[in-house]
Amino acid sequence: MLLKNPFAMEGRWFKGNLHTHTTNSDGAWSPDKVANEYRSNGYDFLFITDHWKVTDISGLSQDGFLVLNGAELNIGPSELGYHYHIVALNLKENIPSNSVSNAQELINLIKSKGAFALVAHPYWSGLTVNDIQNLNGHIGIEIFNSTCFFSIAKGHSVIHWDDLLCKGKLTWGFAVDDTHQHYNDHRPIDACNAWIMAKMPELTEDSVMNAISSGYFYSSNGPVIHDISIQDNIISVTTSDVKIINFIANAHNGESFTAMDGKPINSARYKIRGGEKYIRVECFDENGKTAWSNPLLVNF
Ligand SMILES: [Zn+2]
Ligand SMILES: [Zn+2]
The missing domain is CATH 2.60.40 (Immunoglobulin-like)
Incomplete structure (x- = not known):
């Protein structure tokens, strides 16, 4: 079965980053500075996804630049005893950290809030394909994560992706920055390094959510x-x-x-x-x- 091909669809390409931290969690830049940096580097949309906190994005969107809500939530244990990190895209209210007991319940809760769940950095998290293949209701996995790549060389989760596809789990693959604005003398800054290009009729919240949940995008760094x-x-x-x-x-x-x-x-x-x-x-x-x-x- 051929899947709907975004290259054959009407619309234009919009560049976005789905995973972003600020000083509201462990990022180094304020929400204002993060938004300014991405906008001036040619991005069209940006999800701000602080740990367990929905950052106030009022005033950050501008003409031609859309900032969207989100948060990153973590829960264990995985098969090897680590935590899943789940990015909740378009989450507009905080979720208490003690409200669920496993990753599937967390994904279900995210969905019940009208948000989309994205499985973050599987390789960095020590997730196996067994951990992900049993999850349902998420929109995909991060196949490239800039900060995981620059910090400990675990940015690529492409084999997880291929394993899922081989097992018949249709999964979209996302490149993201997960920027914390961390860098040093042997580590480049993790901002404005990776992105998705989403094919959309217009730059709106609904269009972005439709494109990322339907696979109407490709990823690049x-x-x-x-x-x-x-x-x-x-x-x-x-x-x-x-x-x-x-x-x-x-x-x-x-x-x-x-x-x-x-x-x-x-x-x-x-x-x-x-x-x-x-x-x-x-x-x-x-x-x-x-x-x-x-x-x-x-x-x-
Ligand atoms: Zn994470
Ligand atoms: Zn993160």
């Missing part, structure tokens, strides 16, 4: 995916100049295209063979920066 189209069982991709374009599928399926002769590539085509349970696209530039599409089709 560098490359641009210009287009993805599927015709006659051929997937065609065009990107900014990159070194590698991958078509990722279950197990041994899929194909990788690497630039040869030192020249970058910016397109690739893949013929669907028939054994793919899902296919997603990712590309890497020469600095290792990556863009990730969501799954384009599923055959569960």
Whole structure:
């Protein structure tokens, strides 16, 4: 089954970060400064997601820049005894930390408040695929998290994602900053580093919530995916100049295209063979920066 392709949809691309801390939890910048930095770096929307606290966002949105509510909530235990971190997007009221007893109850509670649950940084949290495959009702997982990458090199949770897809769990993959504005002499700042590009008719709360829950976006911390189209069982991709374009599928399926002769590539085509349970696209530039599409089709 082909999934709805955001590259074929009407609308334009809006850039956003879904995971942001401020001085209202353990971030270094005030909500005002965080909003200003993201706006001046070309972002269109920003969720502020302090730990266990819905930050007051009044006055932070401007013409062409939308700030949305949220919070990050954690609860254990996972299979290995750690905590799940769950980002509650569009959460407008605080949830008391003692109100639920496990991750599924937390997701259910988030949903009951009209918010969406996103499973944060699985690799950093020490979550296994077993932990996530039994959760229902969330919109996806973070497949890249800037602060987890720059702090302890556990920013990528792409194998968790592929395991979930291999198990038939349709899951959207999000790149986020989780910015705390932390940095030092061997650690770059974690702000304005990764994002999603959401295809939307307009920049409104409803449009953002619809795009992120329906998979109408791709993720990046560098490359641009210009287009993805599927015709006659051929997937065609065009990107900014990159070194590698991958078509990722279950197990041994899929194909990788690497630039040869030192020249970058910016397109690739893949013929669907028939054994793919899902296919997603990712590309890497020469600095290792990556863009990730969501799954384009599923055959569960
Ligand atoms: Zn966290
Ligand atoms: Zn966080």
